[in-house]
Amino acid sequence: MTTKPADITPEADQPATGPVPISKHPFVVPVITFLVLFAVTLIGFVMMGAQTVGPTDKRVVNLYVDGEEQTVPTRAKTVQELLERLQIDTTKNDIIEPALDTPIDADNFTVNIYKARPVVVIDEKTDKQISAVSAQPEARDVAKEVGLKVYPEDIVRTTPPDDFFNDGLNEQIVVDRATLMYVNLYGNKFAVRTHKQTVGEVLQERGVNLETSDQVSPAADSKIVEGAQIFVVRKGKRIETRTEKIPAPLEVINDNTLKIGTTKVKEEGKPGKLLVTYELELKNGKVVKRRALQKVVAEKPEKRIELRGTKVPTVAIGGNKASILSAAGVPASQHFAADFIIAHESGWRLNAQNPSGCLGLGQACPGSKLVAACPNWSTDAICQIQFFSGYANGRYGSWSEAYQAWQIQGWW
Numbered sequence: 198m199t200t201k202p203a204d205i206t207p208e209a210d211q212p213a214t215g216p217v218p219i220s221k222h223p224f225v226v227p228v229i230t231f232l233v234l235f236a237v238t239l240i241g242f243v244m245m246g247a248q249t250v251g252p253t254d255k256r257v258v259n260l261y262v263d264g265e266e267q268t269v270p271t272r273a274k275t276v277q278e279l280l281e282r283l284q285i286d287t288t289k290n291d292i293i294e295p296a297l298d299t300p301i302d303a304d305n306f307t308v309n310i311y312k313a314r315p316v317v318v319i320d321e322k323t324d325k326q327i328s329a330v331s332a333q334p335e336a337r338d339v340a341k342e343v344g345l346k347v348y349p350e351d352i353v354r355t356t357p358p359d360d361f362f363n364d365g366l367n368e369q370i371v372v373d374r375a376t377l378m379y380v381n382l383y384g385n386k387f388a389v390r391t392h393k394q395t396v397g398e399v400l401q402e403r404g405v406n407l408e409t410s411d412q413v414s415p416a417a418d419s420k421i422v423e424g425a426q427i428f429v430v431r432k433g434k435r436i437e438t439r440t441e442k443i444p445a446p447l448e449v450i451n452d453n454t455l456k457i458g459t460t461k462v463k464e465e466g467k468p469g470k471l472l473v474t475y476e477l478e479l480k481n482g483k484v485v486k487r488r489a490l491q492k493v494v495a496e497k498p499e500k501r502i503e504l505r506g507t508k509v510p511t512v513a514i515g516g517n518k519a520s521i522l523s524a525a526g527v528p529a530s531q532h533f534a535a536d537f538i539i540a541h542e543s544g545w546r547l548n549a550q551n552p553s554g555c556l557g558l559g560q561a562c563p564g565s566k567l568v569a570a571c572p573n574w575s576t577d578a579i580c581q582i583q584f585f586s587g588y589a590n591g592r593y594g595s596w597s598e599a600y601q602a603w604q605i606q607g608w609w
Contacts, residue, residue: 256301257552262310264334268552275300276308288313292332295454303508305552307453315367317358318343322374328367336370349497350375350390379426380405380495383436385472386426387495395420396427405429406491435477437487443469443494445501455506466501469494512547514578525582527596534600535582535589538609548575559585559609 258269258279273279277297280287287293290313313332318340319325333339337353347353352373375390382405393399397417400407407413407429414428445466455461472493478486514521522532542560543549550556556564557574558581571580586596593599593609603609 256303256306258301259305259307260310261308263312271301273301279308280310285310290330290332299454305453305550316370317367318345318370318372320345320372320374322372339370340372345372347372348375348390349499350392352392376421376423378421378424380493381426381428382472382493383429383431383438383474385438385440385474385495387470387472391421393421399427400429403493403495404491405493408490410434431476435479436490437475437477439473439475440495441471441473443471443496443498445469445498448500448502449505450502451507452504453507455504456508459506461504461506462501463504464500464502467499469498470496512575514545514547518545521578522582525579525586527582527586531596534596535586537600538589538596538603539582539585541603542609547578547581557581557585559588561585561588 256271256273258271258273260267260269260279260283262285269279269283271279271282273282275297276293276295276299279301280293280297287310292309292311292313294309311332311334313330316329316331316339318327318329320327327343327345329339329343331339331342333342336355337347340347340353352375354371354373356369356371358367358369373392375392378389378391378399379386380389380399380403389399389403391399391402393402395417396413396415396419399421400413400417408431410431410433412428412430412432414430415425445468447466450463452461472495474490474493475487476490477484478488518536519529519532522535523529527535539545539558543558545558547558548556549558549560550564551560553562554564555562557567557571558578561567561584567574567581567584570584571577574581589596589599589609593602599609
């Protein structure tokens with residue numbers, strides 16, 4: 198400590214002892230500028246339709262509007278609230294999957310929106326035109342929606358409008374009908390719908406294998422006409438035909454709006470018919486041998502489409518969490534820190550998963566580490582907490598020190 202010289206007065210060498218006016222403080226301008234800019238940015242962010250997201254209640258939604266994808270973090274509780282926050286207008290003709298009142302209760306939640314648009318459906322066979330508003334994404338589904346019976350063999354395509362000035366931008370959907378005719382194969386008659394041009398092409402399309410003893414009428418090079426019948430006859434042989442069922446092919450589509458383990462039929466489908474023709478060998482009037490000649494698809498099967506649920510129900514821990522933490526070996530003095538981190542990382546949801554693949558109560562990244570340590574990780578709270586305790590102690594020294602790091606970083 199030094200002594201002040203006697204010839205220097207206190208008034209000459211010391212600043213005034215009163216409080217410094219806040220307007221003259223050196224940090225006032227930078228701090229005020231920062232606060233104003235922050236407030237303006239926040240207001241603009243919200244007014245542009247975005248939203249602030251808290252760590253405990255955020256959900257990540259994959260939103261598709263007419264196939265265009267965007268990933269949205271949100272606090273919205275339902276699909277309808279999400280669309281309102283994003284200022285996405287919908288009409289009664291739009292298709293929204295899942296329904297507007299569906300809760301958004303998990304990450305990676307998917308919402309599909311198909312916007313309705315004006316369409317003109319043209320049946321080429323009858324020249325019938327139907328104007329409608331449809332949100333169906335597929336042209337074939339649009340034709341069905343307006344009341345047309347569409348067969349699997351019919352070709353349904355989207356074309357530009359014939360008359361732009363009168364039709365405007367209306368989408369034009371054309372149904373190119375297959376020709377209906379009949380095949381009588383060794384006495385068995387079945388209907389055929391086809392776009393082929395000749396009798397021979399129709400038989401080839403259906404897989405009819407002709408032998409030298411077969412007679413075809415009309416001739417193979419004859420042009421087909423609506424409602425005509427093709428006869429295939431085998432002379433001097435005894436023929437037997439049996440009808441077998443062709444199972445409807447199954448297409449399974451994963452749907453994360455349905456709970457895992459559940460299925461929903463989107464399209465029923467329909468089995469087809471297969472004609473199996475045999476040539477019989479007789480002895481003393483009895484059949485002693487059958488020779489399979491051919492198998493012909495008389496009726497094509499229609500695909501059955503099922504939706505398979507992939508949504509994992511939320512497994513959340515409620516009530517008194519102190520007993521669970523104690524059972525997992527977390528000291529009582531660190532319960533607050535562990536509870537804070539887990540609540541902010543996962544909301545105490547055992548099967549929480551973020552878009553990056555982090556899993557569990559403390560969001561292990563990659564999630565495979567948690568799965569390896571806790572095979573029943575989605576239901577085993579004790580194992581999870583012990584796993585994350587090992588992480589907290591190994592990286593930070595304790596849950597309490599991990600809590601201090603989380604306060605600074607916003608993650609751990």
